Amino acid sequence: MIRGRFAPTPSGHMHLGNAKIALLSWLQVRAADGEFILRIEDIDLQRSKPSITEGILQDLQWLGLGWDEGPETIGAYGPYLQSQRLEKYEEALQTLQRAGRLYPCFCSRADLLGVAGAPHGLSSEGAVYNGTCRNLTREEQQAKSQLKNPSTRFGLQAEAFTFVDGIAGVQVFQPGSGGDFVVKRADGMYSYQLAVTVDDAAMGITHVLRGDDLLDSTPRQLALYKALGLQPPQFAHAPLILGEDGHRLAKRHGDLGLAALRKAGTRPETVIGWLAYISGLIDRPEKTAAVDLVQGFQLDHISKTPFVLSESMIRQLLPH
Numbered sequence: 001m002i003r004g005r006f007a008p009t010p011s012g013h014m015h016l017g018n019a020k021i022a023l024l025s026w027l028q029v030r031a032a033d034g035e036f037i038l039r040i041e042d043i044d045l046q047r048s049k050p051s052i053t054e055g056i057l058q059d060l061q062w063l064g065l066g067w068d069e070g071p072e073t074i075g076a077y078g079p080y081l082q083s084q085r086l087e088k089y090e091e092a093l094q095t096l097q098r099a100g101r102l103y104p105c106f107c108s109r110a111d112l113l114g115v116a117g118a119p120h121g122l123s124s125e126g127a128v129y130n131g132t133c134r135n136l137t138r139e140e141q142q143a144k145s146q147l148k149n150p151s152t153r154f155g156l157q158a159e160a161f162t163f164v165d166g167i168a169g170v171q172v173f174q175p176g177s178g179g180d181f182v183v184k185r186a187d188g189m190y191s192y193q194l195a196v197t198v199d200d201a202a203m204g205i206t207h208v209l210r211g212d213d214l215l216d217s218t219p220r221q222l223a224l225y226k227a228l229g230l231q232p233p234q235f236a237h238a239p240l241i242l243g244e245d246g247h248r249l250a251k252r253h254g255d256l257g258l259a260a261l262r263k264a265g266t267r268p269e270t271v272i273g274w275l276a277y278i279s280g281l282i283d284r285p286e287k288t289a290a291v292d293l294v295q296g297f298q299l300d301h302i303s304k305t306p307f308v309l310s311e312s313m314i315r316q317l318l319p320h
């Protein structure tokens with residue numbers, strides 16, 4: 001039985017880009033008669049809002065993308081809100097600590113920004129860490145911790161990570177790529193990388209389908225799976241929807257929130273048909289229900305090209 005998930009961060013309303021990912025991961029699971037899990041990634045309580053979570057649930061229902069387990073479910077794999085799973089992240093952190101894989105990092109934001117100009121380059125999470133704090137002695141660590149709270153970094157080993165992405169194909173990441181990364185911030189918040197790995201493993205997720213902005217997070221997560229002795233899922237990364245400026249879809253590209261479309265009178269079948277069309281699943285953007293796409297769905301039908309959303313496309317989605 002395959003288990004897939006949609007794992008939105010409730011810091012912003014659902015837009016067409018999120019909806020595309022939700023649709024594709026839902027189809028992957030439904031086509032294999034598997035279980036679809038909805039996990040709310042509200043670990044950053046400052047940025048997450050319960051009203052947005054509520055809106056995401058409504059948008060998914062409206063689109064016809066139902067889930068088998070989610071925030072309202074009480075069950076073996078729950079709770080399904082990251083804010084209620086903190087002790088699981090702490091446990092994993094302790095395991096990594098015992099294995100000698102963590103170190104305190106005292107670098108300031110300014111130190112890290114300075115690193116951006118260094119030869120280590122950039123990853124999707126910003127500057128690649130150059131390892132300044134990796135080899136501090138215990139005395140140095142103690143002296144520095146008098147002055148500030150450290151963050152906690154995971155130290156990569158000299159190993160390459162290779163995997164076959166269900167959409168993007170073979171991926172090879174050289175040893176150390178992305179650099180040592182933060183698993184717990186100085187303010188005590190666990191990182192996305194740690195939380196997502198712990199949760200996908202604990203929730204028995206076998207298939208992860210998500211946006212390709214997270215492709216370069218995957219080797220980090222594979223390193224965590226390995227260090228924690230956990231079995232990684234199969235990954236598939238789908239191209240995002242971009243705005244006309246080439247950046248991923250955001251509020252500045254006009255109000256493409258699903259709630260706004262719904263309010264304007266757009267039908268869910270119009271949105272699903274259009275998402276299926278731009279994903280390469282159907283030949284024309286005709287009205288379609290999500291269930292009607294299940295039969296015959298295959299990952300290799302998904303278009304590998306990011307779709308650029310123009311103003312005229314937006315107009316097509318609004319009722320005439």
Ligand code: GLU
Nearest residue numbers: 007008009041196210214
């Ligand atoms: N919570 C992440 C987001 O909304 C997705 C995490 C994942 O799918 O691994 O971008």
